[in-house]
Amino acid sequence: MFEKIPTMSMQSPYRSHDRASVRGAAPESIRTIVVDDEPPALDELIYLLSRFPDIEIVATAGSGADAVDIITKAQPDLVFLDIEMPDKNGFQVLRELMVCGQLPLVVFATAFDEHAIRAFEENTVDYILKPMSLERLGKTIERVRSLLAKPEGGHGEGRLESLLAKVGLVSAGAIGIVRIPAEDEGRNVLLTPDEILYFSLQDRRVLAHTAKAAYPCGLEQSLDKIEERLSGFNFFRANRGELINLNFVRSYTPWHSGKYIITMRHREATEIELSKSRVRFFKAALGI
Structure with a gap:
């Protein structure tokens, strides 16, 4: 059984499965992992995601270390990832996934201020502010569907590296x-x-x-x-x-x-x- 992990918002233009690119359309079921170290936030996001029939939550995680392990093994299409976690933050999780070559679409749920948000806007596909609304989440899911329907490509890796560089976490x-x-x-x-x-x-x-x-x-x-x-x-x-x-x-x-x-x-x-x-x-x- 998979463990629980923290949730945060931000999205990356990667995916771990080939089925979307083979079909030329988003998969009927979007395999999703939710990561958040706060159970109330985790439960709330799971509840909101249940409103979208094509979102299939295959695992949850409650720490950064568990998140890397679970995501690597499960190879989901989509991950909702918290940034502020006690052992390993969301940026560090993202860096390890990039190194491992197991990078799904990532959405960061964040309560960061405007300065941080500008960095997300410049370097990511999407992010969600906490507390999140069903309407805003719906727009994010639409973006996810659109990205999964596109053929695979290197669209976005440089932007993610730029984001990690801003917080000093790109491998030198x-x-x-x-x-x-x-x-x-x-x-x-x-x-x-x-x-x-x-x-x-x-x-x-x-x-x-x-x-x-x-x-x-x-x-x-x-x-x-x-x-x-x-x-x-x-x-x-x-x-x-x-x-x-x-x-x-x-x-x-x-x-x-x-x-x-x-x-x-x-x-x-x-x-x-x-x-x-x-x-x-x-x-x-x-x-x-």
Whole structure:
């Protein structure tokens, strides 16, 4: 018997079965798995999905780890996936499914703020805000049917990778060699991502901070460009002027007005402000 897992909203343009592409139409029965660590939310979504005759719930899961195992074995057409789970969040589940090559259509049910929603809109096919309505769910199911009726293709993988990059969860192995050019007493040096603790914007110049020193980056290097270049690594935009390496986060503490203070793991124990709009993404990236 399959276990239960958390539910969240967001959709991806992948599926695990060939039957839709062979028929040229959505399958009569859409094999679905629901993942949510909160039983009331899980039960509510199952109830709403029961209103759609072609949705067949083949399993549920209550943790991220169970979700990966169950989805890999059951190979469903569709997964409703929660993001905030205690052991492994929805983004991490999605990453593992992409690595395993077992990627069904994924719908994230989310209570994220507007900043996070923009990331979904840019990089995913669909998402649902909690609490969800039957009408909104119906629109999502229509999109699922439409996608399952299309022949298979690579439509969307890049967008999902972009989403995972925004939360620092894309595998760096596929990115290749990446170096950040900087200046050191008149010399040009090339810094590796794993030696940079964080970047800061000072006097319209980006500084790369390592355990040894702070190095000015080239004049053409904006923080946005550096963030894009390091999209496959564990870097996270904490605020408008600072980009941090999640591997060097020592601790985080609530501050005021919904903001947090992040303390970096090095001798100076630098404190960095985490914007209120980024708190949920930060926690999701760390699997908290």
